[in-house]
Amino acid sequence: MIAAASSLKGRRKLSFPLRLAFRHIFANKTRNGLTILAITIAVFLLCFLLAVVRGIDAGVRSASSTRLVTQSAVSLFVSLPMSYRPKIDAQDGVAIASEFQWFGGYYQDPSNFFPQFAVNKDRFVDMYVNDFEIIEGPNGITGPGAREAVKKAFATEKRAAIIGIGLRDEEKYDFKIGDTVPIIPAIYQRADGGAWEFVVVGVFRPLKARIPDRIMYFRSDYLNDSIEVGEAFGEVSAGVYYVNIDNSNQSEVIATEIDQEFLNGPQRTQTVTEAAFASFFVSAIGNLPLFLGTVGGAVLFSIFFSVVNAMLIAGRQRLNEAGILQSLGFPPITSTFLLIFEGLAVALIGGAFGLALAIGTQDLVVLNFGDSIRNYEIDPGLMGLAIGTSAVLGITAGLCAGIPFLRYRPTEALRSIG
Amino acid sequence: MALPTGYTTRNLVRRRAQVAFTALGIGLTTAVLCGVLSLRNGFEQLFKPLGADEVAVYLRPGSTSEGESGIPRESARIIIKERPEILRDAEGRPLAAAECFLALYMEKLEGGLVNAPLRGIESASLELHPDPPRLLEGRWPNWDSDEVVVGRPLVNRMKNCALGDTLRLNTTPFKVVGVYEFDSAQGSEIWGPVDRMLEALDRPAYSRVIARMQDGVDYDLINEELEEDPRLSFEISSQSEYLSKQTTGLSGALLGLSIFLTLIMGSAAVIGTMNTMLATVSARNHEIGILLAIGYSRREVFLSFLLESAQVGLLGGLLGLCLVAPFHGIETGAANFNTFTDISFSFQLSPTIALTALALSFGLGLVGGAIPAWVASSRSAVDALRR
Numbered sequence: 001m002i003a004a005a006s007s008l009k010g011r012r013k014l015s016f017p018l019r020l021a022f023r024h025i026f027a028n029k030t031r032n033g034l035t036i037l038a039i040t041i042a043v044f045l046l047c048f049l050l051a052v053v054r055g056i057d058a059g060v061r062s063a064s065s066t067r068l069v070t071q072s073a074v075s076l077f078v079s080l081p082m083s084y085r086p087k088i089d090a091q092d093g094v095a096i097a098s099e100f101q102w103f104g105g106y107y108q109d110p111s112n113f114f115p116q117f118a119v120n121k122d123r124f125v126d127m128y129v130n131d132f133e134i135i136e137g138p139n140g141i142t143g144p145g146a147r148e149a150v151k152k153a154f155a156t157e158k159r160a161a162i163i164g165i166g167l168r169d170e171e172k173y174d175f176k177i178g179d180t181v182p183i184i185p186a187i188y189q190r191a192d193g194g195a196w197e198f199v200v201v202g203v204f205r206p207l208k209a210r211i212p213d214r215i216m217y218f219r220s221d222y223l224n225d226s227i228e229v230g231e232a233f234g235e236v237s238a239g240v241y242y243v244n245i246d247n248s249n250q251s252e253v254i255a256t257e258i259d260q261e262f263l264n265g266p267q268r269t270q271t272v273t274e275a276a277f278a279s280f281f282v283s284a285i286g287n288l289p290l291f292l293g294t295v296g297g298a299v300l301f302s303i304f305f306s307v308v309n310a311m312l313i314a315g316r317q318r319l320n321e322a323g324i325l326q327s328l329g330f331p332p333i334t335s336t337f338l339l340i341f342e343g344l345a346v347a348l349i350g351g352a353f354g355l356a357l358a359i360g361t362q363d364l365v366v367l368n369f370g371d372s373i374r375n376y377e378i379d380p381g382l383m384g385l386a387i388g389t390s391a392v393l394g395i396t397a398g399l400c401a402g403i404p405f406l407r408y409r410p411t412e413a414l415r416s417i418g
Numbered sequence: 419m420a421l422p423t424g425y426t427t428r429n430l431v432r433r434r435a436q437v438a439f440t441a442l443g444i445g446l447t448t449a450v451l452c453g454v455l456s457l458r459n460g461f462e463q464l465f466k467p468l469g470a471d472e473v474a475v476y477l478r479p480g481s482t483s484e485g486e487s488g489i490p491r492e493s494a495r496i497i498i499k500e501r502p503e504i505l506r507d508a509e510g511r512p513l514a515a516a517e518c519f520l521a522l523y524m525e526k527l528e529g530g531l532v533n534a535p536l537r538g539i540e541s542a543s544l545e546l547h548p549d550p551p552r553l554l555e556g557r558w559p560n561w562d563s564d565e566v567v568v569g570r571p572l573v574n575r576m577k578n579c580a581l582g583d584t585l586r587l588n589t590t591p592f593k594v595v596g597v598y599e600f601d602s603a604q605g606s607e608i609w610g611p612v613d614r615m616l617e618a619l620d621r622p623a624y625s626r627v628i629a630r631m632q633d634g635v636d637y638d639l640i641n642e643e644l645e646e647d648p649r650l651s652f653e654i655s656s657q658s659e660y661l662s663k664q665t666t667g668l669s670g671a672l673l674g675l676s677i678f679l680t681l682i683m684g685s686a687a688v689i690g691t692m693n694t695m696l697a698t699v700s701a702r703n704h705e706i707g708i709l710l711a712i713g714y715s716r717r718e719v720f721l722s723f724l725l726e727s728a729q730v731g732l733l734g735g736l737l738g739l740c741l742v743a744p745f746h747g748i749e750t751g752a753a754n755f756n757t758f759t760d761i762s763f764s765f766q767l768s769p770t771i772a773l774t775a776l777a778l779s780f781g782l783g784l785v786g787g788a789i790p791a792w793v794a795s796s797r798s799a800v801d802a803l804r805r
Contacts, residue, residue: 031693038689045682074588074619075522076533076758077485187486266620268588270523283530287750291457295450295679302446302683306690309439313697 021341032346035310039350042303047358049296053289055375057282062208063275065248071240073270079237093254095246098123099220101239105183118220125151136203150202158222161198165205166213175200188234311343311401322405323413336402343398351390426726436694443690444734444782447683448775449741454676460766464603465661473657476627484519488623493650497627505630514629515540521759525577532760538612546630556581556596566610567596571762590618606762691786695727699794707802716795723791731783735776
């Protein structure tokens with residue numbers, strides 16, 4: 001038989017036994033099924049962790065290059081005076097500036113938390129022309145006319161608020177145009193001890209994927225006037241200033257000019273690009289992304305071990321078959337390729353299931369943990385990464401198990417009892 | 419008949435590669451659980467300083483952290499001078515201090531800004547704790563100069579925090595004159611004279627009053643008295659109660675994370691174990707037949723395979739502990755979500771955590787081995803031998 005095999009070898013080259021390769025995937029249903037399940041779980045976890053980590057710095061990627069943020073040079077919690085805005089406006093190259101004061105209240109229950117900002121009544125709507133589309137205004141206005149209508153309503157109604165589409169569509173908020181929305185303050189307590197009331201005049205949809213859509217903007221003069229007449233407690237101040245500039249190339253020059261203006265106080269400022277401001281919030285989280293990344297690495301290793309292990313088991317059981325293949329005239333490397341094929345197939349199937357699970361649960365995660373896990377999204381980059389990682393793992397595992405086959409001679413392999 | 423324990427152990431040695439891979443899978447799960455729990459432990463230890471019950475914190479009513487609280491200067495003085503529950507030292511001075519707190523922009527040595535906690539203190543701040551802060555280098559600040567001391571962990575993490583450096587607060591430069599060590603959440607802060615700081619920052623109010631209490635004070639009673647005093651708007655709580663409210667965000671997040679990761683990684687590890695044990699069982703078909711034939715009961719065969727799997731699990735657990743042990747004591751920083759400031763803490767592996775992890779790995783081994791062991795024990799002796 002061996003003699004026959006070697007003469008066969010001389011005559012013609014045998015093509016790769018593709019059918020056998022496919023049969024192998026289903027040869028041991030329990031083993032490969034379990035391996036696929038393990039990979040599914042691991043790839044899901046990997047996608048989840050990476051999406052969380054990437055969500056953390058999403059704000060940096062959605063930042064506008066023609067917008068600066070002027071903040072206190074000392075602390076995020078030190079507010080700038082209202083008197084700074086005309087001075088910022090007067091700088092060359094500044095298109096439009098608005099104060100942005102963090103309000104920090106909640107709707108009905110502290111768990112219903114979303115950001116609210118007090119902004120300038122005449123400037124805010126024009127600042128975000130390129131960042132979000134106003135889709136709904138007063139009296140049922142939709143479409144292109146909505147922006148002007150909302151701008152007008154925001155300038156006339158003192159308690160006016162513009163909300164992101166998430167606050168309209170999500171069931172627990174369900175804010176509609178014309179609704180009066182009570183927001184319970186955490187910082188700006190009212191003299192009557194009650195909630196602040198805002199009237200929804202506009203709904204916007206972010207044009208950039210990662211701008212939050214559960215957010216509310218209202219008029220800073222409503223907040224500050226209430227404090228001045230004694231209806232509420234707090235400091236009359238601007239928070240930070242968002243500054244649109246004409247030309248992104250000039251951002252550094254303009255930032256320096258603004259900071260020079262306030263160098264001697266009363267509050268020293270630090271003006272940075274919107275991206276740098278966002279990235280500060282990322283670095284403020286500390287080493288958390290690093291922890292999650294490390295855990296992701298551990299997950300990756302554990303998938304690797306489970307695939308290698310499964311392929312090693314497959315390899316042991318295939319020794320006999322490898323001997324037969326060699327006797328038939330296949331080169332030893334065919335058995336190696338068969339194992340690589342099996343590893344790749346199992347890893348890809350598991351990876352695809354894991355990815356599908358991650359994509360399928362995306363809305364669930366956003367719905368239930370959207371408040372603490374921000375910008376969670378399984379984007380195409382992540383999908384590619386998941387599938388690519390699975391492929392590399394499968395091939396490597398197949399190689400680990402398949403390399404020894406190159407050493408065996410047909411007689412040795414045939415003698416094995418698996 | 420006794421369980422064939424030697425047999426199971428020798429089997430493990432025989433299939434080294436597979437056992438190693440399976441154990442590694444379980445080991446990584448254990449390591450991740452241990453790592454996250456150690457972090458949480460290190461973080462929580464900071465908030466359990468000694469004698470925290472004897473120290474009290476006065477805040478503006480309704481504020482949950484000192485970052486939110488604001489206290490007018492005059493009423494802070496009234497509290498410190500007049501409240502009878504505050505302990506006095508030998509010379510009759512109250513052991514109480516008004517403090518201000520602000521999250522300060524600081525640059526990390528490796529780049530990037532963080533919110534570092536800045537605290538304005540008074541001389542009593544250094545004396546009122548039962549386990550007071552210690553000076554490691556330099557000296558304490560002069561109370562009428564623009565000087566600060568920094569917590570030890572900051573020296574190696576932040577710019578401008580070494581002895582002799584200068585920190586600029588708004589427009590005023592402050593000189594770093596000392597490095598202190600304090601076993602609590604306040605161990606990684608920047609401290610300077612409170613009134614100098616308020617002036618430099620152009621801020622009108624203190625954040626809190628902290629004081630050492632007389633023995634056996636009743637906080638509820640004091641709160642009732644404070645409520646009746648028209649000059650004062652304060653709420654008192656013991657420091658331990660106050661601190662326990664400060665950890666909920668990060669601590670809860672870490673606990674949730676550890677449970678979530680353990681569940682998911684654990685199920686992947688169980689599946690890996692199951693695969694290995696199923697292969698073991700099918701390769702040893704013949705041996706199982708022999709065991710049954712020479713009189714071992716099905717229960718004993720079941721237990722012997724279960725034991726083998728549990729041994730693999732335990733091995734993985736030990737491996738996981740070895741992986742995580744080098745991290746013990748390593749310092750890191752993360753945002754304390756409650757005050758949004760950066761806080762330095764270290765991995766603290768404890769015996770409880772190690773035992774939890776070993777129990778988990780043993781359990782993972784048991785769960786992963788159950789089905790294969792049942793498969794093995796339900797073979798018929800004749801069929802198994804016939805192969």
